[in-house]
Each structure stands twice: as structure tokens, then as C-alpha cells.
Amino acid sequence: MAYNLKTLTEKEERITGGHRMCAGCGAPIVVRTVLRALKPEDHAVIGVATGCLEVSTCLYPYTAWKDSFIHSAFENAAATVSGAEAAYRALAKVGKVKGTTKFIAFGGDGGTYDIGFQALSGAMERGHDMVYVCYDNEAYMNTGIQRSSSTPKYADTTTSPAGSEIPGKVQFKKDLTMIMAAHNIPYVAQTAPFRNLKDLYEKAEKALYTPGPAFLNVLAPCPRGWRYNTPQLMEIVRLAIETCVWPLYEVIEGKFILNYKPKNKLPVVEYLKPQGRFRHLFTKENEGLLDEIQKEVDRRWNRLLELCGEA
Amino acid sequence: MTKERKMNIREDASWKEMLQGGHIIDAGNAEDFKTGDWRSMRPVWLPDKCKQCLLCWPVCPDMAIPVENGKRKDFDFDHCKGCGICVEVCPFKAIDFVEEE
Ligand SMILES: Cc1ncc(C[n+]2csc(CCOP(=O)(O)OP(=O)(O)O)c2C)c(N)n1
């Protein structure tokens, strides 16, 4: 069905207001869009790794989730949800459950790229019929902006503080989407809340309704940790995509497909400039660092173009 | 506008009123918690300028733009936190952004 916002408003919202994420947080936008892709008649079992999303949507005695929700620890959301999926399959076999239930795990970048990685890798390899969604805000935000393996090079965080010793985080960002593609699972995609959210919605739909394991890596800006003004969220995402810092692509049964190719690839500084976490790079002595970031973005982009047969 | 709830845990509730395992059986009851008083800025919808393109609706992190019969209504100020994301995405400048009183 063609993507149409008006038609989509008829679907019931599956996460409510009254949660305690910061004003302007990207994560709830990602979550509500992913859940919107569920068929209204299907039930969902959702588990979230500890992090901003988990602690802010489920403060006793309140829950913002309308589907079944399991609190998970920081490191095992994928294991928790895959276990629930296995139990469901066993019950379904003996006719003890009715209807269709979908299984979704959400994790932050810390809970996905770092501490939850082995649980994720295992769940995907075992072939559970579930979707793992990483809402990537590029640091451990919930505990006060500590660097993760997803934090981009030279970003200022509280454990990679830009100053006279180092100019922010000294390592490049891990490429988790590629690592998940290397699991050779049925569906892997990289996406973001872009424009009218078509890309994110349609990828969530594919991830949910492709049998077997699926992984979505979704850029989810954090105005608090990235230090930009809250109204700019959609513009920040647009710049991430137009500079090729965060390309939109999917890997279906091992086949790479590029979903968006900027008409004019913007210089990476356009994306870095509005964000306080990169402010220290805009001095005379740090010019070389900006070049270094640009080179790495270009290298990864060109490699992706090759994989997608677009080079 | 608090809905009928199966559990009513207040601050003075004793542990006996809580369910085993800390279960919450009123799915979606976070709605009862108001976050509108977080606002330092306030979006103001200008219906005369609004073309009902609905681009503002899905980008709100707080589900605070109600849509009925395909048309957006005024903001849900019980939950809107005043982030201004909707203000920036509106292509028709149909949302003002003013200081909250
Ligand atoms: C084993 C363990 N170590 C540390 C913590 C503390 N902790 C809770 S959330 C969190 C960071 C979460 O970061 P991320 O997964 O990126 O999610 P975000 O908060 O950024 O959304 C940490 C370190 C924990 N809960 N469990």
C-alpha cells in the first residue's frame, strides 16, 4: 500500500504520551513509527534494554506501552525477547495461544553495539522470528553522555572530554549495520526519522513481516547529548543523510540496496556544525581533524556504493 | 480525564496493593501522567494557515498532536513538552512558537 500519512492516522498509537523522555528526544519518534507498522490486529511483545527509553517509559506505576512489555537488563534485551518468542512458538504448536504476536526488542547504542552485542548476535544467529531495533543516539545518554563504540570520532562526551589531552573520542564509530549484515539474516536496514518517516515506517514493516530475524539501526538524535536546540531534530537527521554520514540502505537476503542517494552530497561540516559535541573542532588547529572525518565518511560511502552496485 | 484503571497505586499505597513482580496491568496508563508543565516554550497552532498536510503529527515525541478523521486538532497541552520539532517541520508556518507563561 502506498505510504499515506492520513491513512496511517487511523491506526491506534501503541505508545502514549506521559513518558519521561526529555523534550525533543528522538527515540520516542522512532518507537512510535516502528510500532505503527504493526497490523492493528497483531499483538506485540516488547522488551527494552536499560537506557533512556526503558527507564523513561516504564516508571512504576505507569507504562507508556500498550502492548506486553518486559523490562530487560542492559545487556540482554535480545536474549529476553528471543526467549519469549521461543516460548510463544512452543505454545502455538500445542494450540495454547491465539492470534499473531510479534516480538520486538529495542536497545540504545550502548545496549546494542556494546554490552548487549553478544545477546543480539546470538538471537539473530539462532533465527528467532523477531525484530531488534537499535535507537542509536551515539552515547550512553541515560547515565550522563558516556562514549560508546557508536560515538563518532572526535565527539565530546563525559568519558572522552574534548580538551588539551584529546579532541573528543579518539576512535571511529563502529559500523554495526555492516556487522549485522554479515550475520546473513533475512533483513537488515539502516534508517532514520527522515522527512515524512516513510523510510523508517516501510523498513519497520518489512522487518516485522519478514519471517525470521531482522535488525534495524535507526539514528535517534539526543538533543541533550548532541547539544543542539530541540526544534532542529529533523534538520539534524536530514544533514546526517545528505552528508552521507548516515546512509539509508537495506540488506535483503544478502542483497544491498541503497534507498537514498543525495543529489548534492554535502560536506560533513554541515552536519557537525550545529552540534555542540563537535564545537571544539571548529578552530584553526583542529582543521585537520575535520578533513580526517570527511575522508572516513567518503571511504565508507564509496564502499557502500560498491556493495549496492551504485559505484 | 483519567480513564477507568484496574490498579490505582498512589504514593501512599502499601506493598500489599502492588501486584507480584511489580506488574503494571493498565497498559498505556502513562497518559494519566501530565508532562505539559515541563514546557518553557509553547507551540501555537494557526488553523487558518494550516493545510492539514499532517507532517507535524508523526514527528512529535510526545504524541501530543491529536488527529481525528484525518485532520489535526489543537495540541494536547497535557503532554506537549514544547520541544518545537513540529514548529520547524511545518512547511506552511502554521505553528508559532512562543514563551510559555
Ligand atoms: C550491567 C549494567 N551496567 C551499567 C548499567 C547502567 N546503565 C544504565 S543505562 C546505561 C547506558 C545506556 O546507554 P544506551 O544503551 O546507549 O541507551 P541511552 O540511554 O543512550 O538511550 C548504563 C550504563 C546497567 N544498568 N547495567
Ligand code: SF4
Ligand atoms: S538524554 Fe537524550 S536520549 Fe535520553 S531522554 Fe534525553 S534527549 Fe532522549
Ligand code: SF4
Ligand atoms: S512542541 Fe514538541 S511536544 Fe509539543 S506538540 Fe510540538 S513536537 Fe510535540
Ligand code: SF4
Ligand atoms: S505541518 Fe503545519 S500545515 Fe501541516 S498539518 Fe501540521 S500545522 Fe498544519
Ligand SMILES: [Mg+2]
Ligand atoms: Mg545511547
